[in-house]
Every structure is written in C-alpha cells, then in structure tokens.
Amino acid sequence: MLKYYRILDLKPGVSEAEVKKAYRKKAQEYHPDKNKSEDAKDKFLAVQEAYQVLTSPPALKKKRYSPEDLANELEKRLKNEERERLKEKLRKKRQEEQQKLLNSPIYKIFVKFKRLVSYLTVGIAINMILTPIITYIMEFDSPFFEWKRGFYLLLITLLGGLFLVGGIYMIRHPEK
DSSP states (O other): OHHHHHHTTOOTTOOHHHHHHHHHHHHHHHOTTTOOSTTHHHHHHHHHHHHHHHHSOTTTSOOOOOHHHHHHHHHHHHHHHHHHHHHHHHHHHHHHHHHHHHHSHHHHHHHHHHHHHHHHHHHHHHHHHHHHHHHHHHHTTSTTOOHHHHHHHHHHHHHHHHHHHHHHHHHHOTTO
16 A cells, blocks of 8 residues: 555555645656656556555555454454354254144144134134023013123123134134
C-alpha cells in the first residue's frame, strides 16, 4: 500500500481529493502522448494503478497481514467453516431423528389413540348436549320439575358444547 503513495509522491493518510490532485499531476507528467521517454508508459500505468487502489472502497483494497494476523484470520475462517459444517450436520441429524420418530410404531399408535380420543370427546360432547335437552323436554310438564334443575341441565349442555368444540378442533388439527 505504501508503494502506491510513493508513486504519487504522497504521505499515507491523505484525503481522497489530494490523491486525485496528485494523480492528475502525475498522469499529465507521464502520459505517453506528452512524455516520449521509454519508461513513460510503464510509469503512467503505475500511476493509474496507484490511483485505482487508493480511491477504491476499503473492502476492495488488499489487506496486508502480519504473520500473526494472518494466522488469526485463517483460524477465524476455519472456525466459521467448522461451525457451519456442524450446523448442517446437526440439522440433518434432527431431520433423520424426526423421520425415525414419525415412522416408529409407538408414534403411529399414539396418533391413532389421539384420533380415538378426539372422536370419543365429540361423542361425549353430543351426549352431554342431548341428554339434558331430552330430560328437560320430558320433565318440563312434570309437577316435580324445578327451575333449579333446569339451570343445571343448561350448564351441562353448555359444557357439552365446549367439549364438542374441543373435539372438533382436535379432529381438524391432529398435528397439535
């Protein structure tokens, strides 16, 4: 990097405007059309290269590493690559374990049991809804019917409605 500053006769750390000014001066001095010496073309190309390097964004400039910095940078890259490999390996292992679980007989039995529980819940819910309604219809004209009992029948019916909604949800969403 220092050689580029030397080519343009600049000190390191100058502003980009000063680099541009020095480049124009050196480019005019070594331009092959104005300078007829044999090494003018080579010097002109060196001036152009120096200008491009010094005015390029920092990410594009070549970074020079000391041996320690180079070792640290390589170690960091190696750790990142190793971390990515381990992440990928872990992801594949999780997928394999999930496939094993989904294909295991115990899981299949559990899914069937859960489906059975869902249908039983719906059946119990329907029973909890219809039984109080039928009881209310049959006993309403009876002289022994009390409104307190009718209220309890209503609560059981509402509870049956909640069971029905839960059972239908379990049937429609078996994965949860």
